[in-house]
Amino acid sequence: MTPEPPPDPAPAPLDATAPWSLSPPAGAQLVTTPRGAALRGRNDPRARLGAWGEDVALDHLRCLGWHVMARNWACEIGEIDIVALEPGPTPATETLVLVEVKCRSGTGFGDPLESITVAKVRKLRSLALAWLSASPRWIPRIRLDAIGVQRIGGRPPVITHVRGIS
Numbered sequence: 001m002t003p004e005p006p007p008d009p010a011p012a013p014l015d016a017t018a019p020w021s022l023s024p025p026a027g028a029q030l031v032t033t034p035r036g037a038a039l040r041g042r043n044d045p046r047a048r049l050g051a052w053g054e055d056v057a058l059d060h061l062r063c064l065g066w067h068v069m070a071r072n073w074a075c076e077i078g079e080i081d082i083v084a085l086e087p088g089p090t091p092a093t094e095t096l097v098l099v100e101v102k103c104r105s106g107t108g109f110g111d112p113l114e115s116i117t118v119a120k121v122r123k124l125r126s127l128a129l130a131w132l133s134a135s136p137r138w139i140p141r142i143r144l145d146a147i148g149v150q151r152i153g154g155r156p157p158v159i160t161h162v163r164g165i166s
Contacts, residue, residue: 049103053102054082057101057149060161064086082101092140100145101149102149103149147161
C-alpha cells in the first residue's frame with residue numbers, strides 16, 4: 001500500500017490590494033506533453049512566426065496601458081496565449097482579459113481570426129475558469145479577446161483586436 005501524499009497547505013488569506021505577479025498562479029500545473037510549436041521545435045518557421053505574433057500582440061496590449069500578467073499560461077486542459085489586466089477608472093472596474101493570438105505570414109489562408117472556431121472559444125472559457133480557480137485574487141470582470149497579426153512582405157504588421165469573442 002502506497003502512502004498518501006501530504007495534504008496541501010492552507011491557502012494564505014487574500015489581499016485585495018496586492019499587485020499581480022507576472023508568474024502563473026500558485027498551483028498551476030504545467031503541460032508536459034509537447035504539442036503544436038513545442039513538438040515541432042523552436043526553429044520551426046511556424047513556431048517562430050507564432051512567437052513573433054505573440055510579441056507583437058504583447059506590445060499592442062502594453063501600448064493600450066494593459067498589465068500583462070502571463071504569457072503561454074498552461075494547465076492540464078490547455079494554454080492561454082496572453083493573460084492581461086485591462087485597467088479601469090477604479091480597481092472594481094478592472095477587467096481580466098484572456099487573449100488568443102493568431103498569426104499569418106500572408107493572405108493566402110485568409111484572416112488569422114477566421115481560424116478561431118466555436119470549439120476553441122469553448123476551450124478558452126474552460127481555461128478562464130481554470131485560471132480563476134488557480135488565481136489568488138478575485139476579479140469580477142472577465143473577457144475573452146482575440147488578436148490577429150498578419151505579416152505581409154516587409155510592411156508593418158496588421159493587427160486586428162476583437163474584444164469579447166465569447
